Amino acid sequence: MxxxxxxxxxxxxxxxxxxxxxxxxxxxxxxxxxxxxxxxxxxxxxxxxxxxxxxxxxxxxxxxxxxxxxxxxxxxxxxxxxxxxxxxxxxxxxxxxxxxxxxxxxxxxxxxPKLIRDSDKSKRILGIRDTESVKEFQEKLRMGRRMVVVGNGGIASEIVHATSGIQKVWVIRDDYISATFIDPGAAEFFQNTFKNRESQPNQKTVIRRHVFTEEDQVVSLNKDLKSAALGPDWYRKLEGIKDDKGVQELEIVYKVEISSVEEKSDKEFPLEVVLSNGRTIECDFVVSATGVxxxxxxxxxxxxxxxxxxxxxxxxxxxxxxxxxxxxxxxxxxxxxxxxxxxxxxxxxxxxxxxxxxxxxxxxxxxxxxxxxxxxxxLFTHCTTLFGYQVILLGKYNAQGLGNDYEILLRMTPNHEYIKLVLQNGKLQGAILIGETDLEEMCENLILDQLDLTPLVDDILNPDIDIDDYFD
Ligand code: FAD
CATH class of the missing domain: 3.50.50.60 (FAD/NAD(P)-binding domain)
Structure with missing residues (x-):
């Protein structure tokens, strides 16, 4: 040639x-x-x-x-x-x-896709990467009664929310859902949103200031999330595959990993998954969404x-x-x-x-x-939509690499917005902005300029103060 x-x-x-x-x-x-x-x-x-x-x-x-x-x-x-x-x-x-x-x-x-251990032992362990793998997933979904979803990033989160009519067991290593993108507080915001959206439309804004110490514990959140997500387009391919009248249960198993997966011919389900806590789950297939x-x-x-x-x-x-x-x-x-x-x-x-x-x-x-x-x-930036909300992540939004020496400013209005600012020595290091907060440009400037915010800390998230005036 x-x-x-x-x-x-x-x-x-x-x-x-x-x-x-x-x-x-x-x-x-x-x-x-x-x-x-x-x-x-x-x-x-x-x-x-x-x-x-x-x-x-x-x-x-x-x-x-x-x-x-x-x-x-x-x-x-x-x-x-x-x-x-x-x-x-x-x-x-x-x-x-x-x-x-x-x-x-x-x-x-x-x-x-990085597949879980033992993935070579069975064609019933799927990784999601391209259109082909989504097609294969659709097939399995059509026939399946129970699936195990492994991983705690954006892909696993969306799979859990986009699928219906099948029993789901979501196995995650952390104490809270969607850990790659959000923190426990934001996970709680989303989960409460699903529960409260209809019943309590106008809730009061909560402003919190919190200095982190070694004693801080990550909270474990409620375990009965049952809502469908509005994700980017690929997830839509998973929607409507089964009718919503089928079994819908979702169980989230926290702080565990998969120890082994075996095909079984003598059981009700063809696959047996053993978790690191010793528990065994029978299922039709496993979706491994543990990164690439x-x-x-x-x-x-x-x-x-x-x-x-x-x-x-x-x-x-x-x-x-x-x-x-x-x-x-x-x-x-x-x-x-x-x-x-x-x-x-x-x-x-x-x-x-x-x-x-x-x-x-x-x-x-x-x-x-x-x-x-x-x-x-x-500056690290990521803009996405999670569960119907605009999500903007800036800088060290989860205090990555800051050890325990940082301060968090939080403003949360249920069903409306979740704002988390991460400060170290009075300077902004990162932010999570969920909802239409209109704070992204200010946060970007504050992170890039490393302005000392110590005198403003009590006002910066006060919704009654137009903080932009300070910087004019
Ligand atoms: P890819 O998009 O993987 O493209 C690589 C291309 O190279 C492929 O077309 C492949 O076929 C081709 N290729 C591979 N080997 C060869 C070869 N030897 N010769 C020729 N061609 C080759 N990121 C987000 O920001 N938001 C999201 O919501 C999001 N959702 C995701 C959902 C899923 C299911 C997955 C798997 C990832 C998601 N990501 C998301 C991550 C995002 O998809 C990747 O970070 C991004 O696609 C990487 O782009 P890329 O061009 O490097 O690689």
Missing amino acids: PVIEVTYLVVGGGIAGVTCVETLAILHPEETLAIITASSLVKNVSNVSFFAKTIVKFDVNETEASSLMRIHPNLKIIFDSLKHVDTHNQIAYTYAGDEIKYKVMCICTGGV EPAVNFSLDEEPVKGPEGGLAVNEFQETSIRNIFAAGDVAHAAWEHAPHWFQLRLWTQARQMGGMAAKAMHGRVVNEEVLQDFCFE
Whole structure:
């Protein structure tokens, strides 16, 4: 087969790869650009809205890869998988035998679901990653009577809320639900919201100030959550698969992990799950939503430096340890020295930011221009919708890395808003803003500027004081 020669090569059609392609098409439209994508559908971003300098909300859609030609008519789309990279001669090899010679390449191959132990023993243990796995899940859901959901991140939370007509046992390691994104207080806010939404529409705002000490205990919350979620689109595929008149029970088992899973032919249910507390649960299938592992599913003639979770270590310009090979999104391990309020979490927001940054740095390399790291890496931000509420997470929103030496300011109005500010030495380190709080821009500025808020601590969340006046 003839060798294809391009300036830019991008591998993977997820958010990181597509953002990289789109950004390169704008920065360097006259240059040759190719994308290797394992699937004919790629992801893209639409309805981008800026809440503040670094806080961006957008929708994620699936679209035909060929639609990328609209933004770059010369884009070469190679429907195949990357197999091997000859880093010295700068040639990428695909499974079908294509050889692509590149000047710079960006690897955006994403991640694969981390499955629980013993997952190789049964086809009844599912990981959720792509459209295929959701289809498989739909099939199992249609026939199933009882499922076990493992994991406590956004995916597990949405599965629990989107499915109906099946008994659910939700097994989590923590003391409270949805721990990746929210804290026990916010979990309580959501759970109370479901119970109270109809009965008590106008509740009083509660403002609390709390200095954390070693004696603090995480609260265990009520265990009878039974509400359907309004999540991003993929969850909708799980809705309505069974009619709601079937069995609906949800049991949350806190502070346990799965010890083993065995197929059984002599029992009422085909699968037996043993938990770390010794309890046995029989079920039809297990959904494992315990995160992803970076998908470095190709070989290289030189071993790149990797992070502890196996991701390709990248510097602040998204370049790996191998010159001219960049990486972005879930496959990358952010190995640069992070800004004090930024950390890596494998989410769409960061896949998009890294894909854009990689494109700028690749372009800089080709035209020999210096680039600076994008401002978005100064502050961790994530905008999402959980259970119908807008959720904005900023900086060290769960006091990540602050030890016990921090203070929390809390304002909660049931069914309306939940605001948590995390302060250390009087300076804002992070925030959780649930509902239409209108505080995101102020919080962003306060975290970035590290203004001493000690004199304002008692007023900052007082709804009767317009705190913005202080900063004018
Ligand atoms: P991916 O989106 O995984 O894309 C990688 C692409 O590369 C895939 O198309 C894959 O087929 C392709 N590929 C892999 N290997 C090769 C190869 N060798 N050659 C060619 N192509 C290859 N994040 C949020 O922010 N909000 C959410 O609500 C949210 N919900 C999620 C729900 C689920 C079920 C899952 C699994 C994740 C969710 N995430 C969410 C996380 C988010 O999906 C990821 O962080 C993000 O998609 C990463 O983008 P990416 O481009 O790095 O990788």
